[in-house]
Amino acid sequence: METTAAPSLLPHLWKATLATGVLAVILGVLVFVRPAAAIIVTAIFFGAYLLVTGIWQVVLALSLRSPAGSRVLLFISGAASLVLAVLCFVNLDNSIQLLAIWIGVGFIFRGVATAMSAIGDQSLPGRIWEIIVGVLSIIAGIIMFVAPVEGLVAVTQVTGIILIVLGIVEVVSAFGIRSDAKKLKAAFASEPPTVT
Numbered sequence: 251m252e253t254t255a256a257p258s259l260l261p262h263l264w265k266a267t268l269a270t271g272v273l274a275v276i277l278g279v280l281v282f283v284r285p286a287a288a289i290i291v292t293a294i295f296f297g298a299y300l301l302v303t304g305i306w307q308v309v310l311a312l313s314l315r316s317p318a319g320s321r322v323l324l325f326i327s328g329a330a331s332l333v334l335a336v337l338c339f340v341n342l343d344n345s346i347q348l349l350a351i352w353i354g355v356g357f358i359f360r361g362v363a364t365a366m367s368a369i370g371d372q373s374l375p376g377r378i379w380e381i382i383v384g385v386l387s388i389i390a391g392i393i394m395f396v397a398p399v400e401g402l403v404a405v406t407q408v409t410g411i412i413l414i415v416l417g418i419v420e421v422v423s424a425f426g427i428r429s430d431a432k433k434l435k436a437a438f439a440s441e442p443p444t445v446t
Contacts, residue, residue: 263427263431264424264425264427264428264431265424267420267421267423267424267427268420268421268424268425270417270420271416271417271418271419271420271421271422271423271424272417272421273417274413274414274416274417274420275413275414275417275418275421276417277410277413277417278409278410278411278412278413278414278415278416278417279410279414280410281406281407281409281410281413282407282410282411282414283410285402285403285406285407285410286403288406288409288410289346289349289399289402289403289406290342290346292349292406293338293342293345293346293349294338294342294345296338296345296348296349296352297335297338297339297345298335300331300332300334300335300338300348301331301332301335301339303328303331304328304329304330304331304332304333304334304335305328305332306328307324307325307327307328307331308325308328308329308332309328310324310328311324311325311328312325334348346398346399346402347398349402350394350395350398350399350401350402351394351395351398353391353394353401353402353405354390354391354392354393354394354395354398354401355391356391357387357388357390357391357394358387358388358391358392359391360384360387361383361384361385361386361387361388361389361390361391362384362388363384364380364381364383364384364387365380365381365383365384365385365387365388366384367380368380368381368384369381
């Protein structure tokens with residue numbers, strides 16, 4: 251016996267979407283207005299990330315049965331992460347500087363990879379735009395090295411703006427979901443149940 255009925259959670263989906271949208275807007279406003287606090291929290295999480303990955307890499311290096319060279323590299327990487335984690339927790343400024351360097355290196359690597367692949371592939375669609383994005387990414391990475399705190403503030407504020415925009419879109423879509431759920435419920439209510 252089959253019955254056609256509206257899914258039971260569908261009428262509540264809009265509430266979850268609305269809640270996440272409102273939370274994203276609130277978080278975005280807080281991050282945009284108070285970037286220093288967001289940077290400090292991120293720097294603490296960055297230190298914790300380095301600590302956990304460092305311990306994991308050291309344990310892995312000591313327990314793997316792979317060639318000695320790869321175990322030594324893994325151990326060195328883990329030990330370096332542990333040293334950086336300790337530096338992060340000894341002085342929060344170190345954590346902020348390391349976070350800026352980490353982001354800067356990421357921008358530079360991405361920029362070089364994007365630009366070089368676009369330069370190397372003549373048939374790539376939007377090749378010029380890829381080269382421009384690559385160059386801009388390299389410039390952003392250099393800015394993170396030259397002015398790490400200002401660079402982090404800028405990245406944080408852009409993140410805040412993105413969160414606000416995403417939150418607003420989610421809030422608007424929540425009301426769209428609510429409207430569609432009501433229409434669907436009305437459509438299912440008007441159909442006679444089918445029995446097979």
